[in-house]
Amino acid sequence: MLFGVRKLFGILFFASCVLALGPRIAAQAPDQPGTPQPPASAVAAQQLPIVPTPPAAPAVPIIILDPAHGGTDSGAHGENGAAEKDFTLRMAREVKAELERQGFRVILTRNDDSDPSYDDRAAMANASRDAIFVSLHMASTGTAGSVRTYYDQLSAPAIAAAQAADTAAKIAPVTPGGLVTWNDAQRPYLNASKRLAALLQILLIQKFPGSPDGAAPAAVRGLSSVAGPAVAIELSSVSAPDPGSLADSAAAPIAETIARALNALRTASANGVKQP
Amino acid sequence: MTRNWKIAIALLIVAVIIGVISLRGIHRRMRRIAETQSSEEEARHEVLAPPVTTPTDVTAKAKIFWANGSGGVAPVEIELALSGDPVQRSRQLLHALTANPPTPDQRTIPEDTEVLGFYILPDGTAIADFSDGLSTETPSGILSEEMVVNSIVDTLASNVAGLRRLKILIHGQEVDTLAGNVDLTGFFDMHPGQTGSSGAASVPQAPGAQLDATAKPANQNPAPATR
Numbered sequence: 001m002l003f004g005v006r007k008l009f010g011i012l013f014f015a016s017c018v019l020a021l022g023p024r025i026a027a028q029a030p031d032q033p034g035t036p037q038p039p040a041s042a043v044a045a046q047q048l049p050i051v052p053t054p055p056a057a058p059a060v061p062i063i064i065l066d067p068a069h070g071g072t073d074s075g076a077h078g079e080n081g082a083a084e085k086d087f088t089l090r091m092a093r094e095v096k097a098e099l100e101r102q103g104f105r106v107i108l109t110r111n112d113d114s115d116p117s118y119d120d121r122a123a124m125a126n127a128s129r130d131a132i133f134v135s136l137h138m139a140s141t142g143t144a145g146s147v148r149t150y151y152d153q154l155s156a157p158a159i160a161a162a163q164a165a166d167t168a169a170k171i172a173p174v175t176p177g178g179l180v181t182w183n184d185a186q187r188p189y190l191n192a193s194k195r196l197a198a199l200l201q202i203l204l205i206q207k208f209p210g211s212p213d214g215a216a217p218a219a220v221r222g223l224s225s226v227a228g229p230a231v232a233i234e235l236s237s238v239s240a241p242d243p244g245s246l247a248d249s250a251a252a253p254i255a256e257t258i259a260r261a262l263n264a265l266r267t268a269s270a271n272g273v274k275q276p
Numbered sequence: 277m278t279r280n281w282k283i284a285i286a287l288l289i290v291a292v293i294i295g296v297i298s299l300r301g302i303h304r305r306m307r308r309i310a311e312t313q314s315s316e317e318e319a320r321h322e323v324l325a326p327p328v329t330t331p332t333d334v335t336a337k338a339k340i341f342w343a344n345g346s347g348g349v350a351p352v353e354i355e356l357a358l359s360g361d362p363v364q365r366s367r368q369l370l371h372a373l374t375a376n377p378p379t380p381d382q383r384t385i386p387e388d389t390e391v392l393g394f395y396i397l398p399d400g401t402a403i404a405d406f407s408d409g410l411s412t413e414t415p416s417g418i419l420s421e422e423m424v425v426n427s428i429v430d431t432l433a434s435n436v437a438g439l440r441r442l443k444i445l446i447h448g449q450e451v452d453t454l455a456g457n458v459d460l461t462g463f464f465d466m467h468p469g470q471t472g473s474s475g476a477a478s479v480p481q482a483p484g485a486q487l488d489a490t491a492k493p494a495n496q497n498p499a500p501a502t503r
Contacts, residue, residue, distance in 0.1 A: 068457075075456055076416040084416065118452075137457070139417035142347055150418055155462025183461075212347065218422050221452060221459040234418045 061262060063099060063106045064125040066135040066222065067092035068232075071115030076140035078238030084138045085113065087238065087247040092136050094248065098255035104262070119182070122225035126185065132196070133230035134258060135222050138247065142236030145246060146210040147254070150232040151197040152186045152224055153217035185227040192229040199261045200231060207253040208235075328367045332360035340373050341430040342382035347419055349427045351434065352378060362436050366402065367394050373431050384427035386413030392447065400440030401463070402432065411446045414455040421458035433466040441466055 067088035069075035075084030089110070096106040109121040125133040142148070180188060197215035205211050215231070223230045233254060240246050336358050344350035356372055359365045370391045377383040386409050393405035414424050429442055441463040444454075451460050 073456060137418055139419045140415035141417060141420045148347070148419060155459070155464075216422075218418050218457075219425070219459040219462065219464070220418055220457055221461075222457075224459060224462075232418060236419065237417070 059130055060104060060266070062128050062131045063104055063258065063262075064109060064121075064128075064131050064133045065092050065096055065099075065106050066109040066121050066133065068135055068137045068222065069115065070110050070113055073115050076138060076238045078140070078240070078243050082238045082243050084140070084238050087138045087243055088136045089113070090244070091138075091235070091247045091251045091254070094251035095136070095255040095258070098252055099259055102255075102259045104259065118222050119225060121222060122182075122185065122227075125230070126225075126227045129228075131228050132262070133223070133226045133228060135220070135230070135232040136254075137232055137234035138243065139234050139237040140239055142234075143210040144236055144240035145208060145250075146212075146236045147201075147204045147208040147250070148212060148234045148236075149197045149201040149204065149215040150218040150220055150223075150234065151193040151215060152190060152230065153219045154184075154187060154190065154224070155219070180227070182225050185225045186223055186230060189226070189228055189230065193223070193231055196229045196261065196265075197231045199264070200233065200257055203257040203260055204233075204254070207257065208250070328359070328364050328371060329357065330359040330361060330364045332364075333357040334360070338369060338372070339431070339434040340369070341384075341427045341434070342373070342377050343384050343423055343427070345381065347423070349384060349423055349430060351430070352382075358435070362438060363394055363396055366396070366404075366432055366436050366439075367391055369431050369435050370394070370404065370428065373427060384423050386410060388413060393445075396439070400438055401443065402436075402439045402441070402466070403443045403445060404428065404432075405445040405448055408447050410444075411451060411454060416456040418457045421454045421456075424454060425458055425464060429464045429466060439466045 067085070069083075069085035069088060071085075073085065075088070077083060089112075092108055093111070096108055099106045107124060109124055110116055121135075122133075125131045139148075186193065194215070194217075201211070201213075201215040205213065218232070220232045223232060235247065235250050235254075237243070334357070335355055337353050338356040338358060339351035339353055340356075341349040341351050354372070354376075356368065358368055374385045374387075374389050374391070388407070388409040390407040390409070391404065392407055393403075395403045395405075397403070410424070414421060425444070428444070432439055432442065443450075443463050444460050445451075446460070454460055
């Protein structure tokens with residue numbers, strides 16, 4: 001009985017996430033402050049009779065898959081020299097192959113033992129207007145086989161008194177011209193990231209027992225400069241007895257979850273569901 | 277049994293007795309050395325990070341956030357001598373958080389970590405300067421690094437009034453990340469009710485809008501425990 005109620009709530013939450021996030025994935029560009037209004041002639045043109053056309057299917061989003069760490073940055077360490085950077089790369093390659101089989105376009109931020117900077121990784125996502133950034137991690141702690149999804153926990157804003165001072169211009173995340181500073185690129189997309197993370201975590205719970213019920217915010221360094229929906233998925237852990245096989249077995253379910261979430265969002269978007 | 281055999285057995289018995297006595301002596305000496313080393317370590321710790329005491333100290337109940345065993349932190353109520361001065365009070369709380377976890381499994385801050393400095397700016401910005409141990413001894417990973425930050429932020433936010441946000445420094449320097457994942461270049465929000473793992477997530481509904489509060493994790497903590 002209790003399980004049934006929880007399952008019902010889960011389905012309702014999943015549906016609300018799909019309905020809420022769908023339009024965001026389809027229309028990636030946020031409403032920036034300072035966005036110019038259309039001229040009067042354009043408004044008049046919109047009032048002319050128009051031949052109805054079927055709604056265009058939303059574009060397939062590009063997935064920027066980020067195997068965390070690399071090079072001299074090994075990330076978490078396990079027994080016998082097990083390094084997070086190796087497992088995230090193995091996992092990312094398999095997730096990429098699976099997503100490509102399902103028709104998604106996937107770009108890896110690294111495909112060898114290199115260590116692109118956080119900015120370089122974010123730049124790969126920011127180069128495309130319809131990219132979704134997924135960073136793959138492997139923790140050093142946590143229940144083996146559990147998975148957590150994170151979205152960006154923004155840095156605390158400047159304090160009102162400080163804003164009144166001459167430091168205001170330096171700390172304002174949005175410039176007067178409507179541009180967003182590089183380090184605050186994630187701010188306008190936080191809602192979309194949060195909903196994507198929530199949807200992913202709901203789906204991941206079903207495949208990874210012992211995972212927490214919901215996505216969590218975290219000040220993940222790699223997410224703050226991404227101008228688009230961005231999440232981090234962390235598998236536990238490199239300290240497991242056989243982290244290699246754990247990473248290998250997790251790749252397919254993670255790929256399937258990402259595909260399912262994005263397909264659900266595209267479907268919701270194609271049906272013209274508006275965000276409440 | 278010949279006389280030679282009797283002498284050999286007697287010598288053997290004497291050798292065994294001498295060996296046992298020597299071994300006990302060696303064991304005692306090793307224990308003494310270990311005790312000395314331990315007390316030297318304690319003395320070193322006392323010199324580098326002595327318990328903070330001030331004339332305004334009053335014994336009060338404090339909520340210290342330690343690991344809850346499921347990836348988050350949970351408050352444990354303990355009796356602590358707390359200063360009326362917010363800076364000293366914060367140092368006392370961080371000392372308790374580091375030095376006295378109820379069990380080893382509840383430890384969030386690495387054992388060797390010391391608070392090198394703590395400052396509070398007039399606008400409510402707190403700056404905590406930790407020794408290298410916080411960065412080098414914390415296991416890399418979002419989960420483990422978040423637990424460290426949440427235990428610090430939640431402990432200070434719950435027990436020190438007037439703090440608005442926290443900046444964490446390592447050995448006097450701003451560092452990129454704590455142990456490879458969690459961003460330390462920014463500030464952590466300490467508004468009551470929105471701190472760490474005990475606050476509700478807060479995000480704007482309209483993209484492009486400036487946020488007025490840091491998004492915080494959903495409550496994953498059990499009810500407060502009391503020690």
